[in-house]
Amino acid sequence: MKYLHTMVRVTDLDRSIAFYEALGLEVVRRKEVPEGRFTLIFMAAPGDEAAQIELTHNWDTEEYEGGRNFGHVAYAVDDIYAKCQKLMDAGITINRPPRDGFMAFVRSPDGISVELLQSGERLPPREPWASMENIGSW
Numbered sequence: 601m602k603y604l605h606t607m608v609r610v611t612d613l614d615r616s617i618a619f620y621e622a623l624g625l626e627v628v629r630r631k632e633v634p635e636g637r638f639t640l641i642f643m644a645a646p647g648d649e650a651a652q653i654e655l656t657h658n659w660d661t662e663e664y665e666g667g668r669n670f671g672h673v674a675y676a677v678d679d680i681y682a683k684c685q686k687l688m689d690a691g692i693t694i695n696r697p698p699r700d701g702f703m704a705f706v707r708s709p710d711g712i713s714v715e716l717l718q719s720g721e722r723l724p725p726r727e728p729w730a731s732m733e734n735i736g737s738w
């Protein structure tokens with residue numbers, strides 16, 4: 601058995617693609633399904649094309665509720681400080697800053713939690729991250 605993807609329903613396709621691109625993912629496949637009135641966008645990190653997130657955009661506005669039983673998707677990053685800085689520069693809130701040089705959380709435009717974990721050893725503490733407070737929940 602082989603992991604393929606995690607599917608999330610998105611309300612704003614362009615905002616969602618921009619969010620996951622800011623994370624470092626690229627669109628690997630796009631599928632329009634007019635008979636079902638939805639679009640599928642598959643995204644993955646370069647070099648890790650097999651681990652995908654599938655964005656489902658239903659053309660007719662749908663309110664998506666609940667889902668808090670869903671936890672998060674997680675990515676390993678080479679430099680968690682650099683990644684969080686890039687996300688902040690893109691206007692994305694770092695809900696759980698990497699105070700420990702190891703773990704951070706952000707949320708997609710639809711509130712999907714994304715965990716970022718430092719590859720290998722945690723980084724030494726560094727400002728401003730070491731003294732940043734949590735913002736909201738994740």
Ligand SMILES: C[C@@H](O)C(=O)SC[C@H](NC(=O)CC[C@H](N)C(=O)O)C(=O)NCC(=O)O
Nearest residue numbers: 605607609636637638639640654656657658
């Ligand atoms: C391509 C493959 O990876 C899929 O996930 S297609 C699964 C299919 N998706 C849809 O029909 C999308 C539109 C639908 N309105 C929806 O929001 O899911 C499907 O069976 N989805 C049902 C589901 O529970 O995922």
Ligand code: NI
Nearest residue numbers: 605606607654
């Ligand atoms: Ni799927």
